[in-house]
Amino acid sequence: MVRMLPKSRVLAFLALGVGCVLLGAGLLLPRLVDAERPLPLDLSQTSLSVTDPAATIGKAFLAGAAEDDPDTITGPVSRNLSVSVGAPVDEDATAVTVGVSTLRDDMAESLGDQAALLEAEVWSMRVDRNDGSVAGDVKVADTLGTPAGDAEIDGQWLAFPRDTAQETYQFFDRLLRRSLPADFDRVEEIDGREVYVFRQTLSAEPVLTANPRYAWLTQTVTTPAETDDEGVETAPATSTVSTLHRSGTREITVEPTSGMIVSVREDTRDYYAAADGAETGLLLDLHGETSEEERDALLDQAVEVGEDRPVSMWSLALTVIGAIVTVAAGFVALRPQRRQ
Known part of the structure; x- marks a missing residue:
């Protein structure tokens, strides 16, 4: 007979995956997105x-x-x-x-x-x-x-x-x-x-x-030609x-x-x-x-x-949230089950 995992543990495994994704995104964001904005294509003053x-x-x-x-x-x-x-x-x-x-x-x-x-x-x-x-x-x-x-x-x-x-x-x-x-x-x-x-x-x-x-x-x-008094060109x-x-x-x-x-x-x-x-x-x-x-x-x-761009702020926020979710979900998902 196959024992079914309790709903709490299933949700914990899902949360563990989400936490790992958030943690990875936070760590990789500064490498994937440049904080400096390039010249916009829709300048209002041109x-x-x-x-x-x-x-x-x-x-x-x-x-x-x-x-x-x-x-x-x-x-x-x-x-x-x-x-x-x-x-x-x-x-x-x-x-x-x-x-x-x-x-x-x-x-x-x-x-x-x-x-x-x-x-x-x-x-x-x-x-x-x-x-x-x-x-x-x-x-x-x-x-x-x-x-x-x-x-x-x-x-x-x-x-x-x-x-x-x-x-x-x-x-x-x-x-x-x-x-x-x-x-x-x-x-x-x-x-x-x-x-x-x-x-x-x-x-x-x-x-x-x-x-x-x-x-x-x-x-x-x-410069026009110069002439003398008699009109002869000099x-x-x-x-x-x-x-x-x-x-x-x-x-x-x-x-x-x-x-x-x-x-x-x-x-x-x-x-x-x-x-x-x-x-x-x-x-x-x-x-x-x-x-x-x-x-x-x-x-x-x-x-x-x-x-x-606020890349550093978003990177820190995603890393912290991902770490908290990963640790909490991992604790719930991996703790030993009690026998019925």
């Missing part, structure tokens, strides 16, 4: 703007400017960077599209963005969701009616690494198409939150080096071709836990220079920064992204 209410705009950027028009005008200009995060390419990287545009804000209000557009580019790339670096091939469409061309991004651009350090990083400049050092400058506090400010210095950097396709790369200055007309250069500074404000950029200040001068370095004309003189409203929204998002 754009950053730098606005100068009184930028100096050169004639090369003024469509339809006549010969006798002034060489420069003053007006509000904003440079906008908009990020679209696509589907993950693999466990670590995701596809990203970045639109960069420079607008005359006064014309945008009255005539629309299309009429106010000074320049625009669309970048396509893969971004590492853990450290913000660009991984894989990069394409950029910068000329209307032509296919996107190849490009390289060898430093930080859209974000800094998580747990950003107080050190120098290579930061990408879109116009120069190369990265230059951005040195840690200082710690600031915004609404009780600590942020790091990095400073990048640009000194007569030539655009021609890595961006030879730029639409406003060169400027030709023609010196022929000359033409000087100058190329675009960039000088100035850029300050990048970063929320260090997430590595996300929350604000940028640019004091840059894009000008034409002859072979001897002498300035011959201006494209754009910009002294702008991200608005406080946009900065605060980006900072709130960065703080949320920077929060680690």
Whole structure:
């Protein structure tokens, strides 16, 4: 005759199995789940703007400017960077599209963005969701009616690494198409939150080096012929071709836990220079920064992204509960049965 186990002992064996599962899950959780959150795919804040209410705009950027028009005008200009995060390419990287545009804000209000557009580019790339670096091939469409061309991004651009350090990083400049050092400058506090400010210095950097396709790369200055009082030419007309250069500074404000950029200040001068370095004309003189409203929204998002998953807490809770259930159930299940 087969003796049946009492119901209490059957339940104890089931509880013993559950306890072992909980104990194993608690011990393995830190190895299976990374506490650091990767870049989310559904960011609510995906754009950053730098606005100068009184930028100096050169004639090369003024469509339809006549010969006798002034060489420069003053007006509000904003440079906008908009990020679209696509589907993950693999466990670590995701596809990203970045639109960069420079607008005359006064014309945008009255005539629309299309009429106010000074320049625009669309970048396509893969971004590492853990450290913000660009991984894989990069394409950029910068000329209307032509296919996107190849490009390289060898430093930080859209974000800094998580747990950003107080050190120098290579930061990408879109116009120069190369990265230059951005040195840690200082710690600031915004609404009780600590942020790091990095400073990048640009000194007569030539655009021609890595961006030879730029639409406003060169400027030709023609000097008319000289004549004497009788109209006889004493010196022929000359033409000087100058190329675009960039000088100035850029300050990048970063929320260090997430590595996300929350604000940028640019004091840059894009000008034409002859072979001897002498300035011959201006494209754009910009002294702008991200608005406080946009900065605060980006900072709130960065703080949320920077929060680690509570892996340690859940691991400890599962391990403790699993151990208690296993010991208690094991005691009940394995104790000797009393004879009837």
